[in-house]
Structure formats: C-alpha cells, structure tokens
Amino acid sequence: MSEREPSTGIPRWVIIFGIVAVVLVLLVVINMLLSGGHTSPIQHGVPQP
Numbered sequence: 001m002s003e004r005e006p007s008t009g010i011p012r013w014v015i016i017f018g019i020v021a022v023v024l025v026l027l028v029v030i031n032m033l034l035s036g037g038h039t040s041p042i043q044h045g046v047p048q049p
Helices: 012-034
Strands: none
Touching: none
C-alpha cells in the first residue's frame, strides 16, 4: 500500500492564500488601468491631456 510521506514543503493554506492575494492584486491593477488610473496618488495634480 502507498503511504504518504510527511510534507516538508509549504502548507497548502499558505499556497492558497498566496494565489488569492495575487489574483486580488491583479484585479486591482487591471481595474486601475481600465479606469484610466485616476485613483493613483502619483497622478493627483498632474493635468490630463
């Protein structure tokens, strides 16, 4: 019979949390790009053409 070896790697919940965090960051970046980036603090005070 196959026995499972003890896992010495990263716990599954850490991997899932990391994937969810990356997806959320990507959604925020895509949202900012699609909205023209008007929510960026860098663009405050910069006249738009």
